[in-house]
Amino acid sequence: MKATMQLPFFRITFSIAFLCLSGISQAAQSADPLSTLPADPQQTTQPQWVKAVPPYPLTLFSKAEVDLNSVKQGDNGQITAWERDTYEELQQPSTDYAFQIGEAHYLIDCNDGKYTSLAVNTRRANGDLVRSVPMPESVQKYVADVPPDSLISAEVTLACAQAQKNWPIDQHYDLHIKPKHVATITPLTLQEKEKIGQAIAQRKETDKRNAPVAEPLLTAQNGKNVCHTMNGVDGNPSSYELCDAQAMFSHDVYSVRTGGIIFLRGIDDDTTKGIDGVFYGSPIRLQCEPVNQLADGVTNKTIEGAIQADRMSSKKISFDDEVRFAILTNVVEIGRHCTLSNTEGVMAKLDVVSP
Incomplete structure (x- = not known):
């Protein structure tokens, strides 16, 4: 079939x-x-x-x-x-x-x-x-x-x-x-199914509370280098621009420039922890933290099926870990919170969203 x-x-x-x-x-x-x-x-x-x-x-x-x-x-x-x-x-x-x-x-x-x-x-x-x-x-x-x-x-x-x-x-x-x-597949109990429903509801509630992105936004585009002015701490446009190149959310190249001159650059994996540079003799850092959400269309049945599939392997873990792992593997990155900082604190910020 x-x-x-x-x-x-x-x-x-x-x-x-x-x-x-x-x-x-x-x-x-x-x-x-x-x-x-x-x-x-x-x-x-x-x-x-x-x-x-x-x-x-x-x-x-x-x-x-x-x-x-x-x-x-x-x-x-x-x-x-x-x-x-x-x-x-x-x-x-x-x-x-x-x-x-x-x-x-x-x-x-x-x-x-x-x-x-x-x-x-x-x-x-x-x-x-x-x-x-x-x-x-x-x-x-x-x-x-x-x-x-x-x-x-x-x-x-x-x-x-x-x-x-x-x-x-x-x-x-x-x-x-x-x-x-x-493998001997044991049907999920009613209590286990209820736990799955609670875990999904909790994840969706967490995703809502995290307010994933705030305007203005840098909307990445596949295969292109897109730039947008970053906001200063006062909410007004700053003199810095954030650029995203490639836009596949895997090894995207992030860069910061001012006056058309790039002074900080790195791939997304590096910006997760922060990339450091020097700007007019002073230390500077760009950090872009991933924003993750439960993928569209994920239901209780999706997670139940994933848990049943994992139980066909020889690896044995607790039910709570099964649920956490199944939900985690159904989470996708939808954007990033980017901040530009110096030794005195945040200088500018901008959110990036996937295409």
């Missing part, structure tokens, strides 16, 4: 990992016109997309692929690799955008048969990038067992085999997947 539920894109990669329950990997070179498009825009080598073929028919996807040329060595014998899934149907996680191609950047431990996701991309069917976002730090640290005989195991098998080929004298890349875990 073809899957019809539309999941928020933060959840898609992890949900599929536990929902696909049988399979092996076979390699087949992709002939898709998008085969020359790497998932990572910084990748300089030509991608080599190879199909991951489990022994059961895919229903949600028309195909899944791994870019063998994206396989890189990491620390402690780990590797990273990009995979790409092409959906049978258009996915629309919010009213703002839709996509048909999902890409995930995996961190893989072949020796221990574990993996996690570092970042996800969403694209239109023609390959145009819709969004590119890093996974939250807590999700990146959530290293799960690779389910045997699964779509994820098919993808991981390809990546680890390529690592063995690239670095044959390194023993870290002999893939070991743990014996199949037979």
